[in-house]
Amino acid sequence: MCIGKCSRFTGLGLIALALLSVVLNLFLLFPNLDGSYLRNKQISSHAMRMPGVWAGGLMVLLGGVQTTMVGFKVKSVSCCRTCFDMLLSGLFCILALVGAAVSFVFSAAGLLSGPYCLHQVEGEAALEWGYPYISPDLSGLTTSTEISFPEKSSLKLSCIDPPDIETWNSHFYVSLGLVNLLEIVLCLSQLVNAILGVFVGHCDQKKVCITKTKMAARSCATVT
Template identity: 40%
Template sequence: MCVGRCSRFVGLSLTSLAMVSITANALLLFPNWSWRYLTRGLITTQALLLPGIWGGGLMVLLAATQITAAGSKAHGLRCCGPRWNMFLSMLFSGLALLGSAISFGIASAGLVMGPYCLHYDPLSNQTQTLTWGSPFSDREKMSLLSSAPHYLMDHRLWDSTCLEPLHIVPWNVGFFGILCLAGALQSLLSAVQIINGLFGCFCGVWDHKQSPPQHETPPCSCDTHKRTTCLQTIP
C-alpha cells in the first residue's frame, strides 16, 4: 500500500472513530435517555470531563481532516509539496495520539470506578439509608457488598446495588468500554500514520499505479535574436 492510500485509510478511520467517541460520551450524559440527571449533576465525573468529545473527538477529528487531505493531494503535488504534507500529517498524528490517549485514560478510570448512582449505604449505622455516590469506587463498601475482586467480575451487583438511574451500570460499562476501544484504535492508527508520514518525508509520495514524479524540462523561451537556436533545441 502506498503512502498516500495509507494516509487516506488512516484519516477516514480516525474520522469514524472520532464520531463514535463523541456519540458515546454524549450518551453517558443522558442515562436512560433522561436529561434530569445531568441538570442535577448526578453524572459520573469522568463522563462530565467529556474526554470523548474534546479528546478522542475534536482533536482526533482535526488531525483526521489534515491526514485525509494529505493523502488525497499526494497525486497532484510535486517536489516539496508531498513531503511537507506528510510532515504536517506526522504533527497532527501526534495531536491525535495525545487526544486519544487522554480519552482512553479518563474512560478507563470511569470504567474502573463505576457509575454515580443512588444506592443503599452499607457503612451507615441506620438500616436502608439511601445515598448518592460511587459505591464501586469505595473499597470498604465493596468489601461489604461482594467478595469478588471488582464489580465488573460480579454482574449480580449491577442491578442490585444501583437503584437509580435504572440499569446505569451496564449503561456506563458499555459506553465507557466503547470509549476505551475507540481510544486504543485511534492511538494505534495515529502511531501508524507517524511511521507512514516518516516514509513519505524521506521517500516521497506516489501511487503504485503512477510512475514517480519526474522533473520536466522547462519550455524553451527565446527572443528574436536566438529564434534559430531555440527551434533546433525543441524536439
C-alpha cells in the same frame, strides 16, 4: 499500499472513529436517554469531563482531516510540498495520539470507578448519590495487593437510580475504550507512514508521471 492511499484510508478511519467517540461520550451523559440526570448534575465525573468529545473526538478529528487532505490533494503539489505535508501530518498524528490516549485513560478510570448513582449507604437505611463501588476503606491495600470485587447480587442492588446504570455505563465505557484503542493504532500507523513520506515522497506521483508518459506515447503513435 502507497503512502498516499494509506493516508486516505487512515484519515477517513480516524474521522469515523472520532465522530463515534463523540457519540459514545454523549450517550454517557444521558443515562437511559434521560436528560434530567445531566440537568441535575447526577452524572459520573469522568463522563462530565467529556474526554470522548474533546480528546478522542476533536483532537483525533483534526488529525484525521489533515491526513485525509494529504492523501487526496498531495498529487498536484511539488515534491518539497509533499514532504512538508507529510511532516505536518506526523505532527497532527502525534496530537491525535495524545488525545486518543487521554480519552482511553478516562474511559478506563470511569469503568473502574463504576457509575454515579443513587444507592443505599452500607449499614444504614439512608440513600445518597455517589459511587457505591469505590470503597472508602483503603486499609486493605497496605496488607494485600489483591483486588476484590462486589458480588453479582450486590451489583444488581447497589444502584437504585438511574435504573440499570451499571450496564449502561459499562457498555459505553468499554465501547469508548475500544474506539480509542483503534484510534491509537491508526495514529501510530499514520505516524510511520508520515515518516516514510517525508523521506520518499508520495508514490502516487510516480504512477501519475508513468501514466502521463504512456498517454503521451500513445498520442504520438496515433499522430504518426
